[in-house]
Amino acid sequence: MAQELEFQNAYKYRINVCCSSGCVPFGALKVLKAFEDAVKEFGVEKECKVARTGCIGTCSVGPAVLVEPGDYLYQSVTPERVREIVRDHIVLGLPVKDMLYERNAYFKKQHRLVLRNAGKIDPSRIQDYINMGGYGGLLKCLTDTPQAVINELIASGLRGRGGAGFPTGQKWSLVARAQNSPKYIVANLDEGDPGVFANRTLAEADPHAIIEGMLIAAYAIGAEKGYIYIRSEYPLAIQTLQKAIAQAKAMTLLGESILETPFKFDLELRFGAGAFVAGEETAILASVEGKRAMPRPRPPYPANSGLWQKPTLIQNVETLANIPLIIQNGGAWFAKTGTPKCTGTKCFSLTGKVNNPGLIEVPMGITLREVVFDVGGGVPDGKKFKAVLVGGPSGGCLPDTLLDIPIDYDSLVKVGAIMGSGGIVVLDEDSCMVDTARFFTEFCVDESCGKCTPCRAGLARLKDVFGKITNGAGEMSDITTLEKSSSFIRDGSLCGLGQTAPNPVITTLRYFKDEYIQHIVEKRCDAGKCFKSRGEEEIE
Amino acid sequence: MIKDDKRRAMLEKVLKEHDYQESALLEILHRAQEIYGYLDKELLMDISGSLNLPPSHVYGVVTFYSFFKLKKSGEHVVTGCLGTACYVNEVEQILEAIEQEFDLKRGGSTADGKLSLLLTRCIGACAMAPNIVVDYEVIGKATKELVIQKIKQALGGVKAETS
Incomplete structure (x- = not known):
């Protein structure tokens, strides 16, 4: 360990090149290579370390490069300009001003706990993680009783980050108390929401935080086997995790007698195949067992009868990444961040019509206005803000008047949105709310598993009505149909998908009813999204 | 024939690795699609x-x-992202173009x-929305003109760079 620290401290500068899925398509690997070549060319390779890291957070101006010390963040770096950075910044000590990311407000209101190491460590080196205090939580918990670990979790107030916000400590107690064995852990990395990339980014930037969280959970509940269920659309995250698992095994952090204690835990990846509903907790279990990802009624709850009818703990990877911090610093320390009922932070993928899109992490209780206008920098091109969609395709569209509500599980549900997996999409005046609700309804029609009639048939009915309204054949009675069908779907579906699928319809009807009436009565769409496309199709 | 070729031997190895367990069905289908490119009826019967x-x-x-794909795709593949951010940023116009x-029609191939x-739900x-993937290259902040030009390049035999 001391050797490793010495190795790291030998460098005066560290150039972190973001090589996550957001930056790689835009040439990050070429930039990395150019930096490696340039430090050699200028003969500074002994004092300047070039590292391949995960997401730095400024995904809209990739490839992003962070130079330490001093946290100089370069944006839109091209291989052509790499020499200039090395020459001026590293050799002469003069940062290249015109390439620096200047929007400091983007980071000012963020609070990085889960993403503590993102963009700072090389995710392919377990030593980097250990250097930042990684696996310290595991070491600490192994000297404690499982019950003490659970008590710490309860004290922290941590709630599940998968969307529903169930208290994590309570869930662990239930699985720990279950009599049957063996017990399993399933980490949910099936980020099926379009427009959300927080879990993927976490896995690409700091895979060991997820593994350590699973190990601590396994110790607390007495599980010996775990699965990470990951979307097959995330090749880089899969590779990163596979490598991390192999490294952890080599260091006896996984497998039999972990760190020479009797504790054993084995970990495998399982691949999803593109089904939004597979993120639901009973559906994910069916999928891990190799079946269609269809939810089943609860009870029995997975805590008692989950994977192969055995007690199973299902946890989102963001929840798991919080665990090592809580064990190391204590539950009381964690509870200081956020609000009393909703502690800690939340990662969001901030996208849409906003100046600074990217991956952000903010304390719970921050207002939507702060997220959209301070962190996000507001709406670009002088356009007017119209709505913000919180919670993915089954979230809610909220107007300007609701921007001052705090972000926490309960406040969002009160206004018709959900925390979901953490998608925040900003819409400006060019967006039509009727068309937006139609878009999400179509998504949910495709993704409904078909088990419950209200969800399967009801969503299809909503889609038909939207087709009618956006084609100019709407009648005022359609609004009643939308409202009634939405409540049937919400009340008559088994799982979270069906129960939340009508949210975009319900909220747009609640907050933007005028637009519906305009479409139906005046056959007019101010955003120019509706009626028009139908016309073009007919001409074709 | 599916039974005779080298690919069948690779599939057999995968089946064996998973001990012919039915719970490994998804893993086996993933590998089979990697090996064959798509999953046709004969292959599914075999599995x-x-x-x-x-x-x-x-x-x-x-x-x-x-x-999982049941049909063979074209020589070059353009994938349009239907994620929310791409929708908000008008990916529809690019797809129409x-x-x-x-x-051709979305979901299909040229004659x-x-x-x-x-189409994909989200890449x-x-x-960087809107995003269009031309073969292996992701085109971010895409415009109609840029995408059509890239596709023409790909069809013209200019190999798309895989970054």
């Missing part, structure tokens, strides 16, 4: 026989998940089988 599962079960699983320019236009490069 269902090997795992001792009813063909209806295997077919049900394959059609449930959008990642591609359909018009190359005379000569050279080009397919597929996760949302901050």
Whole structure:
């Protein structure tokens, strides 16, 4: 360990090149290579370390490069300009001003706990993680009783980050108390929401935080086997995790007698195949067992009868990444961040019509206005803000008047949105709310598993009505149909998908009813999204 | 024939690795699609026989998940991202332009089988929306003109760079 620290401290500068899925398509690997070549060319390779890291957070101006010390963040770096950075910044000590990311407000209101190491460590080196205090939580918990670990979790107030916000400590107690064995852990990395990339980014930037969280959970509940269920659309995250698992095994952090204690835990990846509903907790279990990802009624709850009818703990990877911090610093320390009922932070993928899109992490209780206008920098091109969609395709569209509500599980549900997996999409005046609700309804029609009639048939009915309204054949009675069908779907579906699928319809009807009436009565769409496309199709 | 070729031997190895366990069906389908490119009826019958599962079960699983393909795709593949951020940033206009320019429909291929236009729920490069993937190259902040030019390059035999 001391050797490793010495190795790291030998460098005066560290150039972190973001090589996550957001930056790689835009040439990050070429930039990395150019930096490696340039430090050699200028003969500074002994004092300047070039590292391949995960997401730095400024995904809209990739490839992003962070130079330490001093946290100089370069944006839109091209291989052509790499020499200039090395020459001026590293050799002469003069940062290249015109390439620096200047929007400091983007980071000012963020609070990085889960993403503590993102963009700072090389995710392919377990030593980097250990250097930042990684696996310290595991070491600490192994000297404690499982019950003490659970008590710490309860004290922290941590709630599940998968969307529903169930208290994590309570869930662990239930699985720990279950009599049957063996017990399993399933980490949910099936980020099926379009427009959300927080879990993927976490896995690409700091895979060991997820593994350590699973190990601590396994110790607390007495599980010996775990699965990470990951979307097959995330090749880089899969590779990163596979490598991390192999490294952890080599260091006896996984497998039999972990760190020479009797504790054993084995970990495998399982691949999803593109089904939004597979993120639901009973559906994910069916999928891990190799079946269609269809939810089943609860009870029995997975805590008692989950994977192969055995007690199973299902946890989102963001929840798991919080665990090592809580064990190391204590539950009381964690509870200081956020609000009393909703502690800690939340990662969001901030996208849409906003100046600074990217991956952000903010304390719970921050207002939507702060997220959209301070962190996000507001709406670009002088356009007017119209709505913000919180919670993915089954979230809610909220107007300007609701921007001052705090972000926490309960406040969002009160206004018709959900925390979901953490998608925040900003819409400006060019967006039509009727068309937006139609878009999400179509998504949910495709993704409904078909088990419950209200969800399967009801969503299809909503889609038909939207087709009618956006084609100019709407009648005022359609609004009643939308409202009634939405409540049937919400009340008559088994799982979270069906129960939340009508949210975009319900909220747009609640907050933007005028637009519906305009479409139906005046056959007019101010955003120019509706009626028009139908016309073009007919001409074709 | 599916039984004779080298690819069948690779599939057999995969089946063996998983000990012919029915719970490994998804993993096996993933690998089979990697090996063959797509999953046709004959291949699915073969897998269902090997795992001792009813063909209806295997077919049900394959059609449930959008990642599995039952049809062969074109020589070049353009994938449009339908994620929320891409929708908000007008990816629809680009898709329409591609359909018009190359005379094909989304989900299908051109008559000569050279080009397919597929859709995906989200590639996760949302901050760069709208995104279109031409073969392996992701085009962020895409415009109609740029995408059509890239597709023409790909069709013209200029190899798309894989960064």
